[in-house]
Amino acid sequence: MINHRIARALALGVGLTLGLAACDRVGPHEGYAVLDTSVYIDAKKDAQPVADVVQRNTTAPARPPNIVIILADDLGYGDLGAYGNTLIRTPNLDALAKAGARFTDFYASGSTCSASRAGLLTGRYPLRSGTDTPLLPGHGSRLEKLSRPLTRWSAELGMMERLETPVDGLPASEITIPEALKLAGYATGMVGKWHLGDFSADPRHNPRRHGFDFFAGLPHANDEFPLPYWKNDTEVDPNVGLRQGGVTATLTREAIDFIDANQTRPFFLYFAHKNVHKPLIPSPEFAGRSVAGAYGDSVEELDWSVGEVMRALAERHLLDRTLVLFTSDNGPWYLGSPGSLRGRKGQPMEGGQRVPAIAQWPGHIPAGSVITAPTMNIDLFPTLLGLAGLDLPRDRTIDGRDIGGLLSGGESASPHEALFFFNSCVIDGARSGRWKYYRWVNLYTWPVPLDKQSSVIGRGAHARSYTDPQTGETLQLAGHDQLLFDVEADSNESYDVLSVHPDDAARLHAAIEQWEREFFANPRGWK
Numbered sequence: 001m002i003n004h005r006i007a008r009a010l011a012l013g014v015g016l017t018l019g020l021a022a023c024d025r026v027g028p029h030e031g032y033a034v035l036d037t038s039v040y041i042d043a044k045k046d047a048q049p050v051a052d053v054v055q056r057n058t059t060a061p062a063r064p065p066n067i068v069i070i071l072a073d074d075l076g077y078g079d080l081g082a083y084g085n086t087l088i089r090t091p092n093l094d095a096l097a098k099a100g101a102r103f104t105d106f107y108a109s110g111s112t113c114s115a116s117r118a119g120l121l122t123g124r125y126p127l128r129s130g131t132d133t134p135l136l137p138g139h140g141s142r143l144e145k146l147s148r149p150l151t152r153w154s155a156e157l158g159m160m161e162r163l164e165t166p167v168d169g170l171p172a173s174e175i176t177i178p179e180a181l182k183l184a185g186y187a188t189g190m191v192g193k194w195h196l197g198d199f200s201a202d203p204r205h206n207p208r209r210h211g212f213d214f215f216a217g218l219p220h221a222n223d224e225f226p227l228p229y230w231k232n233d234t235e236v237d238p239n240v241g242l243r244q245g246g247v248t249a250t251l252t253r254e255a256i257d258f259i260d261a262n263q264t265r266p267f268f269l270y271f272a273h274k275n276v277h278k279p280l281i282p283s284p285e286f287a288g289r290s291v292a293g294a295y296g297d298s299v300e301e302l303d304w305s306v307g308e309v310m311r312a313l314a315e316r317h318l319l320d321r322t323l324v325l326f327t328s329d330n331g332p333w334y335l336g337s338p339g340s341l342r343g344r345k346g347q348p349m350e351g352g353q354r355v356p357a358i359a360q361w362p363g364h365i366p367a368g369s370v371i372t373a374p375t376m377n378i379d380l381f382p383t384l385l386g387l388a389g390l391d392l393p394r395d396r397t398i399d400g401r402d403i404g405g406l407l408s409g410g411e412s413a414s415p416h417e418a419l420f421f422f423n424s425c426v427i428d429g430a431r432s433g434r435w436k437y438y439r440w441v442n443l444y445t446w447p448v449p450l451d452k453q454s455s456v457i458g459r460g461a462h463a464r465s466y467t468d469p470q471t472g473e474t475l476q477l478a479g480h481d482q483l484l485f486d487v488e489a490d491s492n493e494s495y496d497v498l499s500v501h502p503d504d505a506a507r508l509h510a511a512i513e514q515w516e517r518e519f520f521a522n523p524r525g526w527k
Helices: 004-022 043-047 091-099 113-122 142-157 177-184 247-261 293-315 377-387 404-408 456-463 502-521
Strands: 066-072 101-103 187-193 214-218 229-231 234-237 267-272 322-328 357-360 369-371 419-423 426-432 435-438 465-467 474-476 483-486
Touching (some): 066 293, 091 322, 091 357, 293 322, 435 502, 483 502
Parallel strands (some): 066 322
Antiparallel strands (some): 229 234, 426 435, 435 483
16 A cells, blocks of 8 residues: 555645646746746857957947956845944955945846856846856756756745756857957956856856856856866866865966966956855965854955955056956855845845945046945946947847946936846846835745745735625735835835835836736847
């Protein structure tokens, strides 16, 4: 006789499978979306030379600026002294903010690693490239691969977020910042964490296939093993394992060596740190130095690395010719401070996507300036192409906007009518001016783990209501419907004001639906 527990488990699995199959129609649903994965296979676009669609314009400078992007991993909005932290010492990043501009309302384009990095490098919302959730290592164990259907069932129940992507790496058809900048004569280099396709398993995903002349670093997050260290197309160490204490110093030396090798020409350096992603393994020189534990030690080592790069630029008399941008890929995970913001990594709320961002370029960005306009890392692509004298690709939609005027102080308003916040391949919310609107979002509040109506638990929560027998009025007792927050006055997103400002909520709801209509009609945004 079959064990009753096994029978119940099989019945549940069959039921969930049938339920999921019923929801396989393409388009947005109540809290998640189904994509036509075939749109990410485009051999013609993959083979198209970047020069066919990106051109130098008549205003191109004779000598464009060097560009350095330093990206932290899982660093919280409140983890730096420049953003109010009093426990962790970050003198180099604080000095960077003092000498340049500090953003107060800068967002990552995703609340997790791969999505945010894809948005930063392409200037497009990550859903356009199929990278809306973290890309998994190609060498995953058989058990991990077999467990993936279970994650779908868990998501349907409302126990965990969906972790599925229609691609295993950034599609070759996407144009990245380095691919474009090479047309303006830039040397391009990357050091650090890639996480846009495991090139240990598939060499097509190596950063050198996406515009970088030089690469040294890791294919994915430092909590996924084996953790190989690569230099260009060569695997130097098949598994760094937990010997990660020296990685930050090694990457810093590689970054400075790249600067040394390209002093006489414009260069683009993308330095994507492993810090402060778990496991937190600072070097012996920094272990135990911070009163904020291993997390604080790792932030202070990150700050040291930034100081070394800035010192190298100064000693080589390159500061005045170099735009330096620092930010984080998303908010803090288990540890770290989101400041006054609600939410953490993996959530579209402020703490999951509003991140520290600092820019310095002497003579071009006013020292000590503060930029309060809502912006996003997708804005870096058009901004940097503009500085290099390049037109935007004419064959595709670019979601980012040029924020050069904000950096110079010549403008103060956001170039976006609305910024969109995604979760499970669907737009959960939108920000416009002071307003942040959610048509649905998982709030992670007791006793419901995930309460969007796309899950069994969420539907149950929304069904809990009470109808007054005297008045006939019905009130929902659990779950939630749409929410509207004034994030300028209430950055913690604690007080729903939709009933006071219904027109603003309706405007943002309409903007979300319009974007989705256009997206599902043309997912890749080809023109």
